[in-house]
Amino acid sequence: MAGKRSIFEEVGTSEKPKETPRGGLIEKGSKGARKGIRIWLMVIFALVMAMIAVGGLTRLTDSGLSITEWKPVTGALPPMNAADWQSEFEKYQQIPEYQLQNEGMSLSEFKSLYWWEWGHRNLGRVIGLVWALGYAGFALARKVPTGWHKRLIFIGALGGLQGAIGWWMVSSGLAGERLDVASYRLAVHLGLAFVILGFIAWYVFLLGRTEPELMQARRAKDAKLFGMSTGLLHFAFLQILLGALVAGIDAGRGYTDWPLMGGQVLPPDPFYITPIWRNFFENPALVQFLHRMAGYLLFIYGLVTWLKGRKSANRATASAFTLMMAVLFLQVILGITTLVHGAPLALGLAHQVGAVALFVAISRARFLSHYPQPQSVRSA
Known part of the structure; x- marks a missing residue:
């Protein structure tokens, strides 16, 4: 049984002092490599912007139908010899654009069209590679902030969809009497490019501040x-x-x-x-x-x-x-x-x-x- 205490005795001197509250608990689990991911997304943004510009040049130079097949992997290599170039040219000669608009075109003229479209498609492959390597690196290093995995995967999924829509667009001009790709398919293709840009830009803005700062600003x-x-x-x-x-x-x-x-x-x-x-x-x-x-x-x-x-x-x-x-x-x-x-x-x-x-x-x-x-x- 505890003894009597003096009225002058301090109470609770034997108890452990309470810990001082620590700040930054919201940020602790969500910080990740925000700056690094932001820079990576800015690089992808610049590449997508370049892709839009090259796509515009491809359209303005009527080069979009010069490659008549969709080969996501092997198509990265251009024709390597005269026989390969002749084969590609013969494929182009089978589509309406050549037969109704460019009949009599020389092989050298065809090559100038081909290089524009080849560059356009390969820039798309570069964008996909930059996204895949960047995301894999941040994910394996466990540097992706909390809640950002889905956002970053979403960007990659949109990029993959864009490649499929690009071929859907090109295929509309390979048969029938159409001299160019279908305009509404072109609109879908360009529209999705701007959707991708919009999401990347928004994510870059978000990553420019910490989560506590964003929560405070939202008020x-x-x-x-x-x-x-x-x-x-x-x-x-x-x-x-x-x-x-x-x-x-x-x-x-x-x-x-x-x-x-x-x-x-x-x-x-x-x-x-x-x-x-x-x-x-x-x-x-x-x-x-x-x-x-x-x-x-x-x-x-x-x-x-x-x-x-x-x-x-x-x-x-x-x-x-x-x-x-x-x-x-x-x-x-x-x-x-x-x-x-x-x-x-x-x-x-x-x-x-x-x-x-x-x-x-x-x-x-x-x-x-x-x-x-x-x-x-x-x-x-």
């Missing part, structure tokens, strides 16, 4: 601005798909006057193809008209979003929306310039790269409206 989210920028991103994506339809049927070279088309607001014979729905994919005049109108509406909506974003109390967020508006304005000017000059190779490529810049600028502004950067009260 200051501007829901209204985030919703408007999300709508703008989707609208820009729709415009990109319309641009792919324009490129797929060379619709940008039909009416080079601006702001009218053939001296009219609505171009002549906008619905001459039957059934009527095919006009929205195959009628050059109507497809270009839709691309123009969507561009005007996108600019107006972008302007409204910018007017909202520039008033943000967060300086980084406001600056991001101002940059987005500047890129949108330049893209509209570049689009008009490309049009009135008949979509030459250099301007067409610049316009496509401009679409990538706009897509990323909108994505960044959207991200900062969802995860504002910390700033002092004085800065605000």
